[in-house]
Structure formats: structure tokens, C-alpha cells
Amino acid sequence: xxxxxxxxxxxxxxxxxxIYKSLKKDYLxxxxxxxDDFSKVPDALVNSLGKMEFVMDLTLSPERKLARxxxxxxIESLKEQGFFVQLPPQKETQ
Numbered sequence: 506x507x508x509x510x511x512x513x514x515x516x517x518x519x520x521x522x523x524i525y526k527s528l529k530k531d532y533l534x535x536x537x538x539x540x541d542d543f544s545k546v547p548d549a550l551v552n553s554l555g556k557m558e559f560v561m562d563l564t565l566s567p568e569r570k571l572a573r574x575x576x577x578x579x580i581e582s583l584k585e586q587g588f589f590v591q592l593p594p595q596k597e598t599q
Contacts, residue, residue: 518566518567518580519564519565519566520538520564520565520566520579520580520583520584521538521562521563521564521565522536522537522538522562522563522564522565522579522583522589523536523537523538523539523540523541523559523561523562523563524536524559524560524561524562524563525537525557525558525559525560526557526558526560527554527555527556527557528555528556528557528558529554529555529556530554530555530593531593532592532593532594533554533590533591533592533593534560534590534591535554535557535588535589535590535591536579536582536583536588536589536590536591537583537587537588538583538587538588540559540562541559543557543588544587545586545587545588546587546588550590565579565580565583566580567580573591573594574589574591579591
């Protein structure tokens with residue numbers, strides 16, 4: 506019974522998403538909940554990102570390792586706002 510409860514808890518935190526890259530800005534990615542549905546993304550943001558290209562779909566869990574983001578933070582944003590923007594890495598100043 507405990508194993509079932511743990512499995513159910515994990516399933517509640519899974520989030521399937523679709524990832525697009527901006528063709529206008531290098532290393533800028535947009536995660537959304539539904540493929541090709543940018544309706545949750547503010548128009549001003551969509552316009553600033555320029556043309557977007559689909560990269561992949563992914564099922565996230567809080568434990569999943571992402572290259573530059575915390576998966577829990579991405580899941581939270583997807584649930585609350587319907588999108589998440591991964592900004593390019595900041596250039597180091599010397």
C-alpha cells in the first residue's frame with residue numbers, strides 16, 4: 506500500500522511539456538503545456554522571441570536533471586502560468 510501511495514504522489518508531480526527554441530535569440534527556450542499552443546504566452550513575449558522552432562517533448566518530474574534549469578521550477582511555472590522561458594546563460598564579466 507505504501508508503494509502505491511508513493512507512486513501516486515510521484516505521478517502528481519509529472520508534467521509533460523513541449524520545448525521550442527527561439528530562432529531570433531540563441532539559447533533561449535520556451536516550454537509550453539500543449540504543442541503549438543502559445544495562447545498562455547503573453548503576446549509581447551511571443552513577439553520578442555521571434556519565430557520558434559519545435560525541439561522536443563519531455564515528461565518532467567522534480568527529480569529529472571535538466572541542463573540549465575531546475576525541473577521543479579519549470580513544473581511550477583507550467584502549472585501556474587502555462588509556460589516557462591529558459592533564458593540564455595549569462596556571459597561572465599571579467
